[in-house]
Amino acid sequence: MAVKVEVKNLTKIFGRRVNKAKELIQEGKSKAEILKEAGATVGVDQANFKINDGEIFVIMGLSGSGKSTLIRMINRLIEPTDGEVLIDGENLMEMDKNHLREVRRKKMSMVFQNFGLLPNRTVLENADYGLEIQGVDKTTREEKAKTALEQVGITGYDDEYPAQLSGGMQQRVGLARALANDPQILLMDEAFSALDPLNRTDMQDQLLDLQEKMHKTIIFISHDLNEALKLGDRIMIMRDGEVVQTGKPEDILTHPANEYVENFIENVDRSKVLTAGNVMIRPVTINIDKAGPRLTIKRMRNNEVSTAYVIDNSRHLVGIVDANDVISLIRNNSSDLRSVVKSDVPTTQEDKPISELMDDISQTGIPIAVTNDKKQLLGIIVRGAVLGALAGNEVKDVD
Amino acid sequence: MLTNIPQLPLAHWIDAFVDWLVQFTGFFNAVTNFIGSINSAFQWVFDLLPIWLFILIVVALTFYVNRHEQNWTLLVFELLGLILIWNLDYWRDMTQTLSLVLTSSLIALVIGIPLGILMAKSNIAEIILKPILDFMQTMPAFVYLIPAVALFGIGMVPGIVASVIFAMPPTVRMTNMGIREVPDELIEAADSFGSTEWQKLFKVELPLAKTSLMAGVNQSMMLSLSMVVIASMIGAMGLGTKVYFAVGRNDAGNGFAAGLAIVILAIILDRLTQSLTRSRKQG
Numbered sequence: 001m002a003v004k005v006e007v008k009n010l011t012k013i014f015g016r017r018v019n020k021a022k023e024l025i026q027e028g029k030s031k032a033e034i035l036k037e038a039g040a041t042v043g044v045d046q047a048n049f050k051i052n053d054g055e056i057f058v059i060m061g062l063s064g065s066g067k068s069t070l071i072r073m074i075n076r077l078i079e080p081t082d083g084e085v086l087i088d089g090e091n092l093m094e095m096d097k098n099h100l101r102e103v104r105r106k107k108m109s110m111v112f113q114n115f116g117l118l119p120n121r122t123v124l125e126n127a128d129y130g131l132e133i134q135g136v137d138k139t140t141r142e143e144k145a146k147t148a149l150e151q152v153g154i155t156g157y158d159d160e161y162p163a164q165l166s167g168g169m170q171q172r173v174g175l176a177r178a179l180a181n182d183p184q185i186l187l188m189d190e191a192f193s194a195l196d197p198l199n200r201t202d203m204q205d206q207l208l209d210l211q212e213k214m215h216k217t218i219i220f221i222s223h224d225l226n227e228a229l230k231l232g233d234r235i236m237i238m239r240d241g242e243v244v245q246t247g248k249p250e251d252i253l254t255h256p257a258n259e260y261v262e263n264f265i266e267n268v269d270r271s272k273v274l275t276a277g278n279v280m281i282r283p284v285t286i287n288i289d290k291a292g293p294r295l296t297i298k299r300m301r302n303n304e305v306s307t308a309y310v311i312d313n314s315r316h317l318v319g320i321v322d323a324n325d326v327i328s329l330i331r332n333n334s335s336d337l338r339s340v341v342k343s344d345v346p347t348t349q350e351d352k353p354i355s356e357l358m359d360d361i362s363q364t365g366i367p368i369a370v371t372n373d374k375k376q377l378l379g380i381i382v383r384g385a386v387l388g389a390l391a392g393n394e395v396k397d398v399d
Numbered sequence: 400m401l402t403n404i405p406q407l408p409l410a411h412w413i414d415a416f417v418d419w420l421v422q423f424t425g426f427f428n429a430v431t432n433f434i435g436s437i438n439s440a441f442q443w444v445f446d447l448l449p450i451w452l453f454i455l456i457v458v459a460l461t462f463y464v465n466r467h468e469q470n471w472t473l474l475v476f477e478l479l480g481l482i483l484i485w486n487l488d489y490w491r492d493m494t495q496t497l498s499l500v501l502t503s504s505l506i507a508l509v510i511g512i513p514l515g516i517l518m519a520k521s522n523i524a525e526i527i528l529k530p531i532l533d534f535m536q537t538m539p540a541f542v543y544l545i546p547a548v549a550l551f552g553i554g555m556v557p558g559i560v561a562s563v564i565f566a567m568p569p570t571v572r573m574t575n576m577g578i579r580e581v582p583d584e585l586i587e588a589a590d591s592f593g594s595t596e597w598q599k600l601f602k603v604e605l606p607l608a609k610t611s612l613m614a615g616v617n618q619s620m621m622l623s624l625s626m627v628v629i630a631s632m633i634g635a636m637g638l639g640t641k642v643y644f645a646v647g648r649n650d651a652g653n654g655f656a657a658g659l660a661i662v663i664l665a666i667i668l669d670r671l672t673q674s675l676t677r678s679r680k681q682g
Contacts, residue, residue, distance in 0.1 A: 072587075075591055077587050077590055077591060101593040101595065102593070103593075104590070104591060104592060104593035105592065105593035108591075109591070109592065110587070110588070110591040110592075112584050112587065112588060113584070114582075114584050116584040116585055116587065116588035117588075118585060118588075118602075118603060118606070118607070119607070120606045120607060120609075129592060129602075130592040132602075133592060133593060133594045133595070134593070177592075181592070187591070
């Protein structure tokens, strides 16, 4: 995947004695020590990361962790003290005013926590602001703004003023304004944090829907881990201006880098993040094309299970067999294993979140089979593994 | 002990400064002519209009700017107030005062708003301008009359100049405040979409500062109206002159009558500029 945004050693120090503070950072002094000795606050301390084209990259952290400062350095709303921001390989720090303005106009747009809508302009005039300042003629820009408003699901409010709209609607206008420019990069600063929970979920879903069509590179700031896990292709966790961990949502849940991240993810609703693939274990399988009843019962005894999953030569799921049925088959001297295979096994796909499987798991007595789109058996989900995963334990394979 | 220290010749210094300024007669004459012609233009229009038409225009204008909220009491007050001024035979004086107020407000605006913008954009400008504005506003207005006469002669113009100095600070201050109070997020939004400084000023900052700016204009107008009696001492004609003469003759009746005309004019100007602010805000 192509790297869209690369951040190298990006540092921001607020205060007067910036150079002194820089030296202290080099010496490895802590934030508190630097504040005491140089009277300067380290906003962001040498952040390094790459963001791929078309991914949603969530920067996570509590307030004061430097995440808002960091996103503002990516479009230079805040001038970094040190470091580089490369957009498509171009160094933003070396650009003059005009070049920077051009990048802001064409390449990236920002969505703000409190919407940042101009109260004296109508919805439509807000949505086309970015185009208006580029000197796009009125018909074209209104057309584009209307398309953007439609995309985010706001029609018929063109002539209303922002104050007449609910928070959720206002943020949709904010998003439409950012989209109207057709930027490659969206910077979203706590974009949904000011919304009520229902609206927030709505907007998150909408953003994911839009992203499926648009494939923009989205840098999303959040302090809500559930939001980060839901939206992020990758997540970067920050603390006190430092990057603590960067990784995929499951990686962060299953392999927290340190105690801080561990505490952080303690209260997360794992059922929404973990998928069937994360909690499945390898089942005892019987290849129906090779094994007869006697071999079957032997394998089941060895593994101490009363049911086994039946597959064929190409690992397609055929069904399950019960030990009692196999034993009676042997007593009847029959070798037709197929006759006792039950084919009505509950199945699911690998990427299904556990939260959606809860009902099935609680209702059926037999474990759910996880298959891929070719109906090949990948694994099974047993209750114990699910509960363990929700409690934060790693899933251990049986084998 | 203090008597041992020689007195500071502050008055001499200022005299010397004013004397030094007087040598630029050409420049001050030009300014005088310029300000005078603005004032005459206003006066010319007011003289041209028949009184009944003037009253009608004022009432219609009030009705228009207040069209969202029918304010009949104000309309009736304006109608009766203006007719009263006409009836008391203060009409010509009233238009002279109005010309003076409008001219000085206009000049205060043209100078004050850019100064306010400069002050909002530059912290250094704010540090320098703040004490100057305080000085301009707190110095007794009478004091301005003396150099004004020396530099601009006698008549309307020195009165206008003194009014401008006294009345400008609110416009500057309120423009500065209005721009500085634009929420950071909106400034960031304007910047993040790639606005130039001018685009940011005209599309974001000034529109959002409008309410506060108009409040400043309103205050400036009221302050320059409060100068009319003082300005009449150096020959600025109008209602102020009537009050001033009445004081000289100990003529309470005429003094109050002229004063009442000033009050009526003040209320009309105040309500008009106030409702301008409000109706704009609703968009």
